[in-house]
Amino acid sequence: MIIILFFIINWYMCIFIHSFFLHRYASHKQFEMSRGWEKFFYVLTWLFMGSNYLSAYAYGIMHRMHHAFADTDQDPHSPKYSKNLFDMMWQTRTIYNDINYGRIEVDPKFSSGAVQWSAFEKFADSWPNRLGWAFAIIGIYAFFATSWWLWLLLPVHLVMGPVQGAMVNWFSHKIGYRNFKVKDTSTNSLPFDFLLLGENYHNNHHKFGGRANFGGVRWHEIDITYQIIKVLNKINVIKLKKSPKRDIKPEIITSQKSA
Template sequence: MAVILFVLVLWYGGLFFQSFFLHRYAAHQVFTMSKTMERITFILTWIFQGASYLSAYGYGIMHRMHHAYTDTEEDPHSPSHDANIFAMMWKTKTIYQDINKQRITVEPRFTKNIPQWSSFDMFASSRISRLLWITGYILFFAFFATAWWQWLLLPITFLMAPIHGVIINWFGHIYGYVNFAMKNTSKNLFRFDFLMMGEGYHNNHHKYASRANFGVKWYEIDVTYLVIRLLDALRIIHLKPIPIKK
């Protein structure tokens, strides 16, 4: 039971900070926060993403590129132009690392106001940091695993962020339903997004990229947005009111 709870905490904790911080804050800036709160969120993202920590700078830029070039050859991740899941993720990894290591020139429109904490990212993305997290996960399983099959969950803890990316960037462009006819293949994966905390409403998001709430229909409950509303009410962050354009 402890192992299952541990994996669930890493799944939803890592997913929340990827959606809340990397996606909605870094890439789309649907809310603002103080510099102190931003630094705290950097650290919390590292704690919950652990071995698969993603830089807000690299993620934010790459995601903006995804919206600008959706389903074209310039899209950093697209089932329309990548042969399979592994080819797509390898391409994504290469572009992400090239951005972070400044090996490619990035247009200014993609870098505007992207949060960056270079010294922290250097540590959090380092091989030492990732190996420390992996060692910690293995030790946790060694102490608390009660059945052999629980060890099958261990690789998921190492690759949590890439798995989240595959679900949205591959399956979210192949399977599901659409609320809006668009010139891309984005889909909504679930009527109620229990798995991805609102990120699964991918077609809605491509229609209204600057909207904090990814849900549109009454049954499309965006759990991450509910947390954002709570944090806004507590004045921890400041949500930007952006009306839906018909």
């Protein structure tokens, strides 16, 4: 029971910081925050993601490339150009590392305004740090796992962030329903996204990339991360950018079809 609770709590900690900081802030700048708060959320990313820490700088650039080249041969992670889920994950890893370690030249249109804290990322991304987190997690499993099958959660636990990203980038281009006609295969893979706190409303997001609320199109599309964002905006931790008012309802595709 302790291991299951540990896994679930860490799952939601990881996807929150993934969605809030790496995706909506570092990639899309859907809200503003001070440099002090930015560093706070850098540290929180390290604490929440641990062994699978992702660089806000590299993630942000790669995600901007995904939106620019969605479902083309230049997309960093498209199911359309991957043999299977694991092939796509490996391709994503390769491109992410190429950006993170400066092995490729990045177009300035993707790197402009990218968030960066080089000194901290050098520490958080180091192998001693990653191994330290990994051994700590393994130790918790060794101490609290009461059945052999609980150890099956460990591989996912150690690479939780990339697994969550792959779930969106694969399944939200493969299954689900579409609210909007866009030039790619993005879908909303869950009608109520309890699993990834709003990230599965991928079709909505691809239609309105600058909109902080990924849900809100259909009555059941509740974006949990956005609800937290509204609270953080209210208490002045962040400042939401004003989006142009749109009537999004007439564009909804009435029949729900798999992409």
